[in-house]
Amino acid sequence: MTDETDPQSDSKPSRRDPEGHRQALITATLDLVAERGVPDTTVSRIIERAGLSRGMIHLHFKCKEGLLIAAARHFSESYATEVETQLVEAGSSPAEIIVAAVRADLSERVLNPRTARLWHGFRGITNPDPEIAACCGTRGGLVKETIEAAFLNLATTEGQSNPERLARDATFGTMALLEGMCADYLANMQTFSRSDAERVILRFITGLFPRHFSPKA
Amino acid sequence: MTDETDPQSDSKPSRRDPEGHRQALITATLDLVAERGVPDTTVSRIIERAGLSRGMIHLHFKCKEGLLIAAARHFSESYATEVETQLVEAGSSPAEIIVAAVRADLSERVLNPRTARLWHGFRGITNPDPEIAACCGTRGGLVKETIEAAFLNLATTEGQSNPERLARDATFGTMALLEGMCADYLANMQTFSRSDAERVILRFITGLFPRHFSPKA
Amino acid sequence: MTDETDPQSDSKPSRRDPEGHRQALITATLDLVAERGVPDTTVSRIIERAGLSRGMIHLHFKCKEGLLIAAARHFSESYATEVETQLVEAGSSPAEIIVAAVRADLSERVLNPRTARLWHGFRGITNPDPEIAACCGTRGGLVKETIEAAFLNLATTEGQSNPERLARDATFGTMALLEGMCADYLANMQTFSRSDAERVILRFITGLFPRHFSPKA
Amino acid sequence: MTDETDPQSDSKPSRRDPEGHRQALITATLDLVAERGVPDTTVSRIIERAGLSRGMIHLHFKCKEGLLIAAARHFSESYATEVETQLVEAGSSPAEIIVAAVRADLSERVLNPRTARLWHGFRGITNPDPEIAACCGTRGGLVKETIEAAFLNLATTEGQSNPERLARDATFGTMALLEGMCADYLANMQTFSRSDAERVILRFITGLFPRHFSPKA
DNA sequence: AATGAATGAGCTTTCATTCAT
DNA sequence: GATGAATGAAAGCTCATTCAT
Secondary structure (H helix, E strand, O other): OOOOOOOOOOOOOOOOOHHHHHHHHHHHHHHHHHHHOOOOOOHHHHHHHHOOOOOHHHHHHOOHHHHHHHHHHHHHHHHHHHHHHHHHOOOOOHHHHHHHHHHHHHOOOOOOHHHHHHHHHHHOOOOOOHHHHHHHOOOOHHHHHHHHHHHHHHHHHHOOOOHHHHHHHHHHHHHHHHHHHHHHHHHOOOOOOHHHHHHHHHHHHHHHOOOOOOOOO | OOOOOOOOOOOOOOOOOHHHHHHHHHHHHHHHHHHHOOOOOOHHHHHHHHOOOOHHHHHHHOOHHHHHHHHHHHHHHHHHHHHHHHHHOOOOOHHHHHHHHHHHHOOOOOOOHHHHHHHHHHHOOOOOOHHHHHHHOOOOHHHHHHHHHHHHHHHHHHOOOOHHHHHHHHHHHHHHHHHHHHHHHHHOOOOOOHHHHHHHHHHHHHHHOOOOOOOOO | OOOOOOOOOOOOOOOOOHHHHHHHHHHHHHHHHHHHOOOOOOHHHHHHHHOOOOOHHHHHHOOHHHHHHHHHHHHHHHHHHHHHHHHHOOOOOHHHHHHHHHHHHHOOOOOOHHHHHHHHHHHOOOOOOHHHHHHHOOOOHHHHHHHHHHHHHHHHHHOOOOHHHHHHHHHHHHHHHHHHHHHHHHHOOOOOOHHHHHHHHHHHHHHHOOOOOOOOO | OOOOOOOOOOOOOOOOOHHHHHHHHHHHHHHHHHHHOOOOOOHHHHHHHHOOOOHHHHHHHOOHHHHHHHHHHHHHHHHHHHHHHHHHOOOOOHHHHHHHHHHHHHOOOOOOHHHHHHHHHHHOOOOOOHHHHHHHOOOOHHHHHHHHHHHHHHHHHOOOOOHHHHHHHHHHHHHHHHHHHHHHHHHOOOOOOHHHHHHHHHHHHHHHOOOOOOOOO
8 A cells, every 4th residue: 555666665764765755754644643633743753753854844845734734635545545446346336336435434444543533633723724624624526526426327317307406415415424424433433333324324325316225225 | 691790791801700700711712712723722812812811721720721621511512502592492393303403503503613613623632631522522412312302202103113223323314414514514614505404414304204304394 | 846725736727816827837838848848839839738828828927938937947946946855854964965965866856857858958948048047057056055065064174275176176076967967867768877877976076075975885 | 171172162152062052051050050049940041041042951951850960960970070180189098098088078179159059959959850869969979989998998907896887987977077067168158167177077087097197187 | 865953932830929808 | 817819920841943064
């Protein structure tokens, strides 16, 4: 998943390796944001964890804010990549895509303590850089587009009067439910049930598309 | 909501008014958390905004953390109070209660830039005081109980095989949707539509209780 | 040893008892200086321990410094009183008085963790109030005068050429040794030996007055 | 004693000179402890006197306590070094070494207002860091060992029944006297007489080793 | 490209003292 | 005489950033 080109695997990067240094700083930053939150992710802790020198951050990212933006973008892209990867292994019908997307979003690899803390950590910044707000403000981007396209496909097939609106509502609700599940997971990690979450979301979808999903999918 | 007994109206509290000072500090803190986030809510800014002296915070709340906890609790209680207030004006049937609760939660008084930022600001603290986590980790408490009771009422009436589970799913989904709407509102304040949000949530509820809600409630 | 007039023994003084309040504050101050040193003896800790109100200190002693002076003086007087008390039980010959004074000064009641810390605590104030310097700068006062008188008695009897100087040297040396022993006690409480200390001081005295003290006194 | 390699003499150290900065901070700290005592030796005063920036203390010593420990150790080492230096110029017989050590300890360079205040300032910390207690709790270390070895040499030569105990008593008494003299010096700088102090200490030593010291050494 | 010593603004907290009650 | 809420200066410390090397 990480640097294939780095001959020394993923430990401390070698002395002259600008790209390795960038990656090491981003990884250290994400680790810290997940563990301690954005405000406690200090320059000192980042460089200590990355095993690099103090000036490195300003050399590669201009300032701490720049590193934070790069880290948030990296995290957001990892999320989309991971969901898309899981979708590839699923079927290709719209209904299969939607169910697979929901399952992927609730899977251990996408929803875990680290990611739940990262989403909320970045979202907790009240006046975030627009860049951070754009990529971590809500789940969205590629995943949302994929789901919306599948819903539109279903709605059109069904011959509804206003398929665009149905698809939009379905997407809006599904994404909101996933957001809400993530918040619930963060607050109640011990008792949170992935299967309960999945069942509730499918009940919502089934309510909108009764022909395409069985009540007990 | 402010000092009825204070002869000098509700502006700056008089020199000897412990309770007024406590309230002033909590209000200033909530204002700042909403405007600038938790980490930028410094003691200096709080006392400047409250127009009080530096030592006051430690006198009344022992430390800044204590004030933050008191503020979070106050905010959480205000939320519940506001929703309950709006429920009083609604009908008394389970379905009416549920619809009213959703509408209240999406109303201007409950969901606005200040509250959306406060929820996420407090939630963004990665290792929060348990007290803060308990009251701001997710919408819950009184509102959730009210909704769950109403759903259970409907589910039992309907003669479902497992009414408890249906009520639990309905509550879980509704709360998750409200959470997700709040996150969406925070991320897209300009384009967010309260009516779209309400319609989507009612579609979810209608899917689970088709007899009690009309498709276009 | 304390307030004979207080009907409620030595616990918290009653509501209207100025003298009891003075004593309670002094005792609390000495306890704290012994336990935590002068700099950590704060007004808050003093009033908490004495169970009195904040304004009390400034009411009875004008300021914290005034209380500290009163406490130092009280401690110094307690030291002299205790030594004199032990001397009363001793013999009345000059040699007996001297040996008894040394023993008293090294006794558990006079040299213990509390007193060793109090002497050094007050002495550690670099620019002390002259009053504190006078009473806690070095052991002195009454005890020193008693010893010097006894030495002078011995020296005169012995018919030395310069009895005043001999007495002065003996007193100077004995007091210095007692000071040194106190410092050693503070630094090495576990290993300090009162009998070793006494033997060494008596060796010093025996060296100056071989006729009046046996080598193995 | 100062930077031989620094081309800009020994005034303010150059912008990049870690070791010089360390020394400057230690010197400033000792000056202040001597002038105002440990509690009034604040970070602000230290950096003002050293002409360095605020963060420097925490950069080189981690915290104020760390600087204080380093300063105490430096002071303790300076004391031992100074006494040893003066001993080199003295004779090499045990008796000469002892007399020289006493004289050195009472000399202007070893016993002066600054050092007397430093000993008592550091000793006045009631719950000192073990490191500070170890090096400033009592005169000791190298000087004590040197004196004890010399006394043991004398005691063995003299053929006493228990030479170790005699040497121990002599060392204990001499060190205690030197401690006591230092306390007396601190309390009575104007009237303190180095020659009186020396005479009294030699009287003690002469009493224990009459063959090796003349009564009026 | 890379380093890490240095900076000083700004952080939370503690403190002796005041004074309306 | 007695109280304790209120004050604000000053404490120790952390921080992102700079820049000589």
